[in-house]
Amino acid sequence: MNKLKVGMISFAHGHAFSYLNSFLALPNVEIVGIADDNKERVEEAVNRHEIPYFADYRDLLAADVDAVVICSENVHHAPMVIAAAKAKKHVLCEKPLGVSVEEMSQMIAACKENGVQLMTAFPCRYLAAVVSAKQIVESGEIGDIVAIKGFNRGTFPGGWFAEQAKSGGGALLDHTVHVMDLMNWFIGSKVSEVYAYAARLFQENIDVDDIGMIHVKFDNGAFGVLDTSWSRPKSSSTGGDVAMEIVGTKGNLTVDGFAQANEFYSDDRGKGVMDYWGDSMDHYMVEAFVKALLDGDQVPISGEDGLYSAEVALAGYASVKSGQPVRI
Numbered sequence: 001m002n003k004l005k006v007g008m009i010s011f012a013h014g015h016a017f018s019y020l021n022s023f024l025a026l027p028n029v030e031i032v033g034i035a036d037d038n039k040e041r042v043e044e045a046v047n048r049h050e051i052p053y054f055a056d057y058r059d060l061l062a063a064d065v066d067a068v069v070i071c072s073e074n075v076h077h078a079p080m081v082i083a084a085a086k087a088k089k090h091v092l093c094e095k096p097l098g099v100s101v102e103e104m105s106q107m108i109a110a111c112k113e114n115g116v117q118l119m120t121a122f123p124c125r126y127l128a129a130v131v132s133a134k135q136i137v138e139s140g141e142i143g144d145i146v147a148i149k150g151f152n153r154g155t156f157p158g159g160w161f162a163e164q165a166k167s168g169g170g171a172l173l174d175h176t177v178h179v180m181d182l183m184n185w186f187i188g189s190k191v192s193e194v195y196a197y198a199a200r201l202f203q204e205n206i207d208v209d210d211i212g213m214i215h216v217k218f219d220n221g222a223f224g225v226l227d228t229s230w231s232r233p234k235s236s237s238t239g240g241d242v243a244m245e246i247v248g249t250k251g252n253l254t255v256d257g258f259a260q261a262n263e264f265y266s267d268d269r270g271k272g273v274m275d276y277w278g279d280s281m282d283h284y285m286v287e288a289f290v291k292a293l294l295d296g297d298q299v300p301i302s303g304e305d306g307l308y309s310a311e312v313a314l315a316g317y318a319s320v321k322s323g324q325p326v327r328i
Contacts, residue, residue: 004290007033007065009057009080010072011042012160013094015121015282019069020045022286029290035060061087067293069121070094073166074173078103081118085110090117090299092289096177096313097306099168104310108303119289119299120306122181124242126284127257130182133246137186142248145187149247150179150226154240157230162206169317170208172198175228176313177306179242180216184308186246189220191308195325196316202231214316228313237263237272 006029008020023029035054036042046053054060061068061083067090070080078098084091091111097120098104111118124130136142152175160166161174184190194216198209211229218224232240242257260278265271285301292299311328319326 013071016071018282022283096310104307118303123281123285126281143250147223149245151243172212177309180309189218193217194315196319235271238274
């Protein structure tokens, strides 16, 4: 069996552990190394799965690797992706793709110039409810989309997410990109105008926003609004939601990405706990990435897709600063 040799660069973003488990479950993948400048963060995974460890990601890029997965702090995405491209490695990069339009354009260009593919990690496209909703939209059952109201409300992630120098932004950046990608995907049109609000409401002593609302107009005339706030309390049974209310010319459609779950209540934990039983969106995304590369096909979610969603959040910050709508 032809196997894809995969290396993983940085486990700063917690999704890296889920992606690793998804890769390990695929018979056509060989994990050849994990690179992280914080060995303590990956030591348990390295030892349990007997995976070679690299303190410097550039040493991993010099190894026999076909593709790498980058889950570093947001500000490191660009240099790591560009280095991987120059080393002729395909890339799956965690969202947001970058922290400026200029650097994301450079990342995309570097991958094209070096003949490798860049895929943005948007696993929400593989949620069962989202997949079904996309099929309904494409069938024409609800007509043309007029507007989408989206929700991606989460608990405060803490750590480097709340440090501007590492994250590049707060809740508005962190929680715009997933559902904005779904809006772009469903509507099939780019955002042309952004008006946003962002502030600090729930957390003290952080230098990024923890609440946000973003309003968008699309080139084709559709509208969107998205709640991006880290507004769920620590006692919440779930870390966040991914949901949309879609208004079409022939009907409406409600999408709850994490509806496949049970809730149970624990006195020991002092809160309700969500027990998600649906299929793993991470597994399907990773599987699609691997299949595309082994088959010589285009990856299903491009670097441009990552740019189109992140540029909306970045325009949102410009709108917050000016107090006015911003054209893209």
